Amino acid sequence: MFKTPDYSHITSQDCQLVYEPAEDTFLLLDALEKEFETLQNLRPLICVEVGCGAGVVITFLASLLKSDTLCFGTDINYNAAQLSQKTSNQNGMTVNTIVSDLVNALQPRLNGLIDVLIFNPPYVLTPSEEVGSRDIVASWAGGIDGRQVIDRILPIIPTVLSPKGVFYLLILKENKQDEIEDIMNSHGFEMAVVLQRRTGPERLSVLKFTRIDMTYA
Amino acid sequence: MFLTVFRRMKLLTHNMLTSHVKGVTNGYPLNIEAKDVRVQEVDFNPEFIARMIPKMEYEVLVQAAQSVGHLGNLPPELVTDYENNDEFLKEAHRVMMMVEVVEGSLVCPESGRKFPISNGIPNMLLNEDEV
Numbered sequence: 001m002f003k004t005p006d007y008s009h010i011t012s013q014d015c016q017l018v019y020e021p022a023e024d025t026f027l028l029l030d031a032l033e034k035e036f037e038t039l040q041n042l043r044p045l046i047c048v049e050v051g052c053g054a055g056v057v058i059t060f061l062a063s064l065l066k067s068d069t070l071c072f073g074t075d076i077n078y079n080a081a082q083l084s085q086k087t088s089n090q091n092g093m094t095v096n097t098i099v100s101d102l103v104n105a106l107q108p109r110l111n112g113l114i115d116v117l118i119f120n121p122p123y124v125l126t127p128s129e130e131v132g133s134r135d136i137v138a139s140w141a142g143g144i145d146g147r148q149v150i151d152r153i154l155p156i157i158p159t160v161l162s163p164k165g166v167f168y169l170l171i172l173k174e175n176k177q178d179e180i181e182d183i184m185n186s187h188g189f190e191m192a193v194v195l196q197r198r199t200g201p202e203r204l205s206v207l208k209f210t211r212i213d214m215t216y217a
Numbered sequence: 218m219f220l221t222v223f224r225r226m227k228l229l230t231h232n233m234l235t236s237h238v239k240g241v242t243n244g245y246p247l248n249i250e251a252k253d254v255r256v257q258e259v260d261f262n263p264e265f266i267a268r269m270i271p272k273m274e275y276e277v278l279v280q281a282a283q284s285v286g287h288l289g290n291l292p293p294e295l296v297t298d299y300e301n302n303d304e305f306l307k308e309a310h311r312v313m314m315m316v317e318v319v320e321g322s323l324v325c326p327e328s329g330r331k332f333p334i335s336n337g338i339p340n341m342l343l344n345e346d347e348v
């Protein structure tokens with residue numbers, strides 16, 4: 001129904017520096033499209049994608065929500081922030097990109113103000129030492145259970161999301177969905193699975209978290 | 218295809234950024250040292266601006282506009298009933314959305330740490346010894 005953003009400007013050289021849009025990226029686009037009505041009803045004012053990479057996802061979200069929404073993209077990799085900027089421009093969208101660790105630079109200002117937060121994290125199981133780089137390795141290196149970056153964002157969610165806010169997280173089966181659900185339950189959030197897909201050896205899911213009790217916020 | 222327009226750091230974004238250098242208790246607002254500032258046309262969406270205003274630190278917006286030399290007619294204090302004041306919303310739109318910093322730095326008010334803005338993208342990352 002909605003057009004995938006044009007990313008024909010991305011060169012093979014870019015792909016050596018920045019995560020190239022792949023199956024996980026497209027699953028996230030499909031999940032957002034499936035959520036279009038929910039998103040529209042939410043009337044989000046502020047949306048943030050953490051780890052925006054080549055910028056296709058946040059550009060797509062910006063195109064769904066038009067100029068009624070302020071979109072930020074953060075990445076720990078400078079080249080990714082720059083490429084995201086290009087991708088949004090190429091598609092006539094405005095995305096404000098920032099080089100930051102998670103949402104750090106936007107806190108505390110955006111605490112309680114983010115209506116939609118999206119993260120396709122580095123989810124691959126790797127040795128711990130590989131986590132924490134600021135180059136292309138940061139695209140996939142997830143450490144133990146592929147959870148070392150995921151586990152840093154989960155506790156921040158209750159602080160940054162607005163009362164009606166939604167958090168979309170893409171994970172791999174090996175990231176242990178049940179454990180993630182338990183952690184988020186303990187923060188007062190409930191989980192739903194928006195989409196699941198098997199691509200090659202990877203079993204990917206897009207999870208959605210919302211507050212169990214809005215008065216909890 | 219669209220005629221590609223390059224977007225840079227807006228004063229709206231500046232309004233949301235804080236320095237978290239270790240030991241700093243108040244890293245907000247960041248001072249702007251701008252080397253290259255541009256004003257670019259952006260479609261005016263009054264409803265969006267009116268919804269955004271209560272989320273802004275208005276004084277910081279005024280200071281920021283002043284420091285880059287683009288305050289124009291933005292009133293120093295937020296007018297009452299701004300939702301219905303088209304003239305005000307247009308000025309706020311210009312300052313929030315159209316004034317963009319291409320090159321320069323954001324400076325932590327407490328530690329003096331400079332965060333570079335290059336190609337319109339602020340780099341807020343800290344070194345290992347700063348966190």
Ligand SMILES: C[S@@+](CC[C@H](N)C(=O)[O-])C[C@H]1O[C@@H](n2cnc3c(N)ncnc32)[C@H](O)[C@@H]1O
Nearest residue numbers: 019025051052053075076077101102120138139
């Ligand atoms: C799997 S890639 C996803 C890229 C893009 N969102 C997509 O869907 O194609 C993960 C992205 O997260 C970024 N990243 C990793 N750790 C991060 C952190 N701590 N803060 C911000 N971004 C991070 C990486 O640089 C990379 O761009």
